[in-house]
Amino acid sequence: MSVTTIYIVRHGQTEWNVLGKMQGHQDSPLTELGIRQARWLGEALVEEPIDAIYTSSSGRAVHTAELIRGGREIPMNLTDNLREMNLGLWEGRTGDELKVEEPVKYQQYWEEPEVFAADGGETYIETMTRAQQELKHILNVNQGKTILIVTHTVVVKLLMTWIEQRSLDTLWDLPYIHPVSLCKIVFDEENKPEVMLHADISHYPETAGMNGT
Template sequence: MLNLFFVRHGETEWNVERRLQGRLDSKLTSKGIHDARLLAKRLATTEFEAVISSPSNRAVHTAKILTENRSLSIVTDERLMEIHLGHWQGKTIDEIQTIDSKKYDCYVNHPHQYKRDDGGEDFLDVKDRLEEFLASVEEKHDSGNVLIVTHGVVVKVLQLICKNLPLNRLWDPPEIDGTSLTIVQSSQGERKLIMEGDVAHKRVSVG
């Protein structure tokens, strides 16, 4: 049995500003770092065969916090990067709604109809590269645990793949919050979600 531990990166400065990042980047906030440390404690007794991260700095920083006390090296894979949002990247949601309201409505409410013509990606593009990534990991690891640090849209697409749902169900609950944990069990070509968007580590009382 292969267990894939998918983690969304910790909260970033642009997350707080409601600014879409896509392939651009911003630093983890103090909260994002704190939450990643809480998750590291939660996973302290779990042994991992490998750690794979999106190359984005916010994901790699999160992965480094999660593996601080381990001898594992972090491998990056571009197939785990966030959806490329074209000219939306770096803009706030309010700005995007002003300049591109119809397309943003598709993005949020009709994801199966969302398309870009500026070099960005749609959700099927993300699905294609994520399925390719999953197949490559399953070919390399037939058992054990693999830690994977990635982005919100990637985890939402992962849910669709595992549940065999259409794209119009992309934004179904649960929400994928910063440092949330989603676990996929893979065995003999079948994938099963056994945890989705879990943030129990962030509810730990302090002091």
């Protein structure tokens, strides 16, 4: 039986992650730790026969994908469909600021994703729709192959919620999506998924522990 293996990875830690700023469609560079995180996963996957990489077109995701790929000649496809949820006027603001200035919407972001929408941004459902479309496309054109997807926290959460057939109100349930954490899903010939790994960080060195976040 021909199976398709999909790895889904969050980008490495960024400067705005450290500052607690919402990034969305805006961008910030990987930190030195974020670069190391990507290299750790690259080393862990070096023997895996990855056929292609699909990455969000945001710089932080592209850089992460390049570091994971390393010296291997793996084709890389950039797509806007895997970008983080557009957070509109929230982008560049910290969670602490938003909690005070927009407490209702901030609560909805975490606890009522089905109704949340930032001013000038996307809804969770809109983001899920484009991410689903991209994953379905990837599966359709890569049957029997092994594919690496590099994306963002919300997109990882939405795709895993969809794959596991959970309701949107469980979106922020554990596990936590650490930087460069790894999900592995195997799809059979009918594209029925089996989740093998969910937010795995076993490629982190033992010395990193949770300080790798």
